[in-house]
Amino acid sequence: MPETEATTAGQGQSTPAGYAHPEVLVETDWVAEHLNDPNVRIIEADEDVLLYETGHIPGAVKLDWHVDVQDPVTRDFVNREGFERLMRRWGIRNDTTVVLYGDRNNWYACYSFWLFTMYGHKHLKIMNGGRQKWEAEGRPLTKEVPHYEPSEYQAPEPDESIRAFREDVLATLHQSGYGLVDVRSPQEYTGELIHMVNYPQEGAQRGGHIPGAKNIPWSMAANPDGTFKSAEELRKLYGEQGITPDKDVITYCRIGERSAHTWFVLTQLLGYPRVRNYDGSWTEWGNMVRAPIEKP
Incomplete structure (x- = not known):
């Protein structure tokens, strides 16, 4: 899915006007319409790391901040190679549109957005309202953990x-x-x-x-x-x-x-x-x- 399509679709929902970069937000309707889009990868990043297992958006993978993006020795994030391994494991390519969502007003989703931006991923979006809004609207959740074919992914050195x-x-x-x-x-x-x-x-x-x-x-x-x-x-x-x-x-x-x-x-x-x-x-x-x- 080209970036322009995602932007247009996201702006076509109820997101308030006036944002500097409205294309970084997509509504729950847009996500529901793209659950099976091979060019979109949905990632759940929660403060409550056990929440994903109780049910998540179909096709979404879990980002565990305590494990997936932490350096095992120093207080720091994974290096470039570690970030590349994570993206490849989830079948994410450099041109994949990544949609992030989570609990607590998307606080860890935005943390992930910041980290992914530091590692140069260009196609990033936040699902406005996060998990709370998806659940409130009675949208489907699943306990099935998806599996994706490993991808090729190349990340630059982090932009600090x-x-x-x-x-x-x-x-x-x-x-x-x-x-x-x-x-x-x-x-x-x-x-x-x-x-x-x-x-x-x-x-x-x-x-x-x-x-x-x-x-x-x-x-x-x-x-x-x-x-x-x-x-x-x-x-x-x-x-x-x-x-x-x-x-x-x-x-x-x-x-x-x-x-x-x-x-x-x-x-x-x-x-x-x-x-x-x-x-x-x-x-x-x-x-x-x-x-x-x-x-x-």
Whole structure:
């Protein structure tokens, strides 16, 4: 399926107008119509890694973030070769249209979108509303795990221009023209909540936030049904906090997954030109020697 067809079909649904790149969103109707399209691969990426086994969109493969894209030794993502192996295993070619969806307002789906973008995959889409909307509409789920013939896939070296590291964040503390977005809950931002129940991998010794960061929780970008808010609403949400397109923006949370959702909103839906996701986030910053923090 050519990219133009996917774009037209996706825009033909109820996605609100005004997004900078409306082609990155497709509606549930579009996905239902392309379940058997050999040029489309659907990937479920959930925060709840056991959810896929309870039922998933027919033909969808499972991306387990704890296993599939993590370096087994260092705290990092798989390298180029590892990413290529993953794509080949799922029968994904360089020209395959990949549709990502998941639970929790698509937060891990957007995290995957960010990672796949870093590895240069060009044809990426998010199913607007994610798993929540698909289920609410009574659409089919299956427990059958699909099997695809291995493909040929070639990935470039990762483009880390969309990724921030601690040195980049430290540099922003002494410069103007930057915008730091802490997408965590207000309780995490103030330091009231330090330890996350059921998330031992996200622990930190100190609570608070990076100096100068604005607190705009990631979930504020979504409607109750899991779909994204309109471009007008999103521009107001970030603009009122001084996070504007003229700035170099860095987003962060605890491990980079919620902040990747905000990265998606800012870059893909609003068209901000310079946004990076700091995936080290608070588990690095809150444990780092001499890293400055702020509390109310």
